[in-house]
Amino acid sequence: MREVDTMEEELKRAFLAMKRQEVIDLVKKEIESGTELLDILKACRGAMEEVGKRFETGEFFLSELIYSAEVFKAVSAILEPGLVSTREDEDSKGVVVFGTPKGDIHDLGKNIVITMMRSQGFTVHDLGVDVPPETFIKELQRTEASILALSALITPAFVSMKEAVSLLEEKGMRDNIFVIIGGGVTTDFARKEIGADAQTLDPTEAVRLCKEYGERRS
Amino acid sequence: MLIIGERINTSRKEINEAVERKDANFIKADVRAQVEGGAQIIDINAGSRAGSETEDLIWLIDVIQEAVTVRLSLDSSDPGCLMDAVERVRDLPMLNSTTAEKKRFEAMTPVIQKRECEVVALCMDDRGIPKSVEHALENAGRLITDLESLGVKKERIYLDPLVQAVSTDSLTGLKAFETIERMSKEFKGVKILCGLSNISYALPERRIVNRAFLTLAMLAGLSAALLDPLDKGIMGNLKATEALLGRDDYCMDYIRAFREGRLGD
Numbered sequence: 001m002r003e004v005d006t007m008e009e010e011l012k013r014a015f016l017a018m019k020r021q022e023v024i025d026l027v028k029k030e031i032e033s034g035t036e037l038l039d040i041l042k043a044c045r046g047a048m049e050e051v052g053k054r055f056e057t058g059e060f061f062l063s064e065l066i067y068s069a070e071v072f073k074a075v076s077a078i079l080e081p082g083l084v085s086t087r088e089d090e091d092s093k094g095v096v097v098f099g100t101p102k103g104d105i106h107d108l109g110k111n112i113v114i115t116m117m118r119s120q121g122f123t124v125h126d127l128g129v130d131v132p133p134e135t136f137i138k139e140l141q142r143t144e145a146s147i148l149a150l151s152a153l154i155t156p157a158f159v160s161m162k163e164a165v166s167l168l169e170e171k172g173m174r175d176n177i178f179v180i181i182g183g184g185v186t187t188d189f190a191r192k193e194i195g196a197d198a199q200t201l202d203p204t205e206a207v208r209l210c211k212e213y214g215e216r217r218s
Numbered sequence: 219m220l221i222i223g224e225r226i227n228t229s230r231k232e233i234n235e236a237v238e239r240k241d242a243n244f245i246k247a248d249v250r251a252q253v254e255g256g257a258q259i260i261d262i263n264a265g266s267r268a269g270s271e272t273e274d275l276i277w278l279i280d281v282i283q284e285a286v287t288v289r290l291s292l293d294s295s296d297p298g299c300l301m302d303a304v305e306r307v308r309d310l311p312m313l314n315s316t317t318a319e320k321k322r323f324e325a326m327t328p329v330i331q332k333r334e335c336e337v338v339a340l341c342m343d344d345r346g347i348p349k350s351v352e353h354a355l356e357n358a359g360r361l362i363t364d365l366e367s368l369g370v371k372k373e374r375i376y377l378d379p380l381v382q383a384v385s386t387d388s389l390t391g392l393k394a395f396e397t398i399e400r401m402s403k404e405f406k407g408v409k410i411l412c413g414l415s416n417i418s419y420a421l422p423e424r425r426i427v428n429r430a431f432l433t434l435a436m437l438a439g440l441s442a443a444l445l446d447p448l449d450k451g452i453m454g455n456l457k458a459t460e461a462l463l464g465r466d467d468y469c470m471d472y473i474r475a476f477r478e479g480r481l482g483d
Binding site for chain 1: 469
């Protein structure tokens with residue numbers, strides 16, 4: 001059986017079995033045998049996508065999602081040096097500015113979504129927690145990102161989410177930026193109130209919504 | 219946590235009957251289930267079969283080693299029986315047990331010297347079961363010195379603080395946890411083993427008391443437990459406690475136990 005397995009299948013199996021060392025060994029073996037680094041990265045992304053799906057259906061637990069993301073980070077660290085030139089421009093699925101808005105300091109959900117996004121090929125600029133609206137705008141301008149992601153667990157963050165959206169409108173940037181909000185207290189009602197484009201409580205869905213936006217845009 | 223499966227004990231009716239009719243398949247199925255349930259060592263006790271204990275213990279060793287590859291603990295208070303049986307064990311045997319009683323220790327000495335082994339050391343001496351923490355620690359210290367002088371490595375010594383019933387002395391639990399904690403701090407490298415059922419003697423719903431005891435004993439520094447790995451309640455309790463004590467990265471072991479149906483109420 002094993003020799004007819006493709007790299008994608010082998011990597012996926014190791015990822016889904018939560019075998020960190022096996023994933024790393026497979027990646028190293030592929031590098032040695034001359035496989036394109038980008039193909040290896042894509043295969044790992046495919047495996048992570050499956051992990052995300054299984055988390056969404058409830059089959060996998062949060063710790064498994066986080067563990068897989070850690071494994072993916074380890075793989076990225078191996079592949080990155082040889083990938084730098086291709087990664088940022090040709091291959092990036094999109095550039096995201098992400099943070100917990102002013103008024104809230106929770107970051108568990110934010111960090112999970114960021115890891116998922118990075119593992120799916122997004123370039124993410126993480127501004128941390130308690131971030132003032134102006135800081136988001138400056139970072140969007142600096143990085144030319146097309147996605148603003150705001151995550152919050154408590155309601156005081158709504159005020160600064162709304163301010164951030166108003167600032168985008170003031171600066172004439174609103175039409176070119178996809179604003180997605182998420183986290184504990186967010187609802188579709190809050191999304192409308194704030195004027196965001198999308199809202200979710202699920203990390204996998206967050207990544208999918210951003211991907212779909214990227215596809216509509218190109 | 220080292221899990222020692224306690225089911226092969228002839229004081230249990232179905233095990234006694236299986237030994238009586240030499241039903242090897244019954245024994246094999248039981249130990250396979252224990253290993254699947256998480257047992258890393260199988261304890262064998264044929265002490266209730268006075269007259270044929272040695273013969274029965276040897277039969278059980280042979281049968282069990284055909285079924286599983288985990289290590290064995292030979293559980294007997296008769297040094298002569300252990301002397302005959304210890305050679306049959308394939309991998310590093312655990313001898314359960316010696317004490318600091320003069321005669322018992324002397325009688326166990328040739329068994330301990332016969333081959334490399336792990337030794338369970340019950341912390342009692344000729345004054346009886348220790349009533350105080352200090353007494354238990356004093357016995358522990360002496361047992362470690364004496365066992366080391368027989369060539370037993372520190373990490374192969376399992377101190378048993380000999381927990382008594384909380385129903386007759388309400389400070390029993392506290393004393394046990396203090397003993398375990400101080401043993402783990404003062405005797406580094408040595409392991410601490412406990413039976414879980416003495417504590418609940420003469421109380422209703424003993425399983426609940428046993429589980430609470432296990433959790434607190436693990437926090438205090440317990441490193442091994444003699445238990446029934448097919449009891450999903452106690453195993454669930456153990457897995458959850460390991461996760462809470464930071465010994466289960468990403469809760470992987472807990473989640474695996476859940477998927478394999480090994481957690482229960």
